[in-house]
Amino acid sequence: MLTASGLRSGYGALPVLHGVDIAVGEGEVVSVLGRNGAGKTTLLRTLSGALAAQSGQISVGGLDVTRRPAFQRARAGIAYVPQGRGIFGMLTVEENLEVGTRAAVGSDTTDIRQRVFQYFPILKERSGQRAGTFSGGQQQMLAIARALCGQPKILLLDEPAEGIQPSIVHEIGTLVRRLADEQGLAVLLVEQNLDLVMSASSRCLVMDKGRIVHAIQPEDLKDEVLLKQFLAL
Ligand SMILES: Nc1ncnc2c1ncn2[C@@H]1O[C@H](COP(=O)(O)OP(=O)(O)OP(=O)(O)O)[C@@H](O)[C@H]1O
Ligand SMILES: [Mg+2]
16 A cells, blocks of 8 residues: 655755665554654655655555655545644634545545544544643544545554553554554554554564664564564663
């Protein structure tokens, strides 16, 4: 569904990604782990089009989007939920979701929202509430729901568990897994919370200094020796 090869990008004169190869298939949840500053967010920003690739290639469902701007990548099926969520606090739940449907060209937006609500009963109950009054976990749910309103093929999630209480982390993990299993959604999950990674992932990649350095199985994360070896935690 999503493939990237030889991806390089950075900020001004600072190179961050040094040739990243990654592929996420339909219904697959691939997690990216790695230390602070490893380049995880930079990878997601480069895939979404928030940051231009200096070289390499990105394609979605067979379509080369490397040189396309972010809004065209969204239409091609890439949805990005940034670190820190980026929802509109002054808008209601319903209004936030309405913004999310803009990437879904030519579809019935009411219908899309109803389908997304099936996965998020709380958002349906509170559709008129201002998003800024939600708890952190609820805001994260809303950010994911809003991304889904664009009817993406691939969802890029940057640290959805950050600053969220354990019960909601678990709920998010279950939800991501269901979306992959039931909707065939491809998910690239950047996450440091190992419970979330283990509950949602099909497989995991370890990133260090702008490169993918290991491919591991979610079960490997239970093994402290392997953890130390792979993540130097
Ligand atoms: N806007 C920016 N301008 C300049 N340098 C940046 C910018 N954003 C990130 N960097 C640098 O790029 C490198 C990779 O940062 P990135 O945010 O991708 O790491 P990360 O793996 O997401 O880390 P974290 O786990 O802390 O979120 C770091 O050295 C960081 O300082
Ligand atoms: Mg980051």
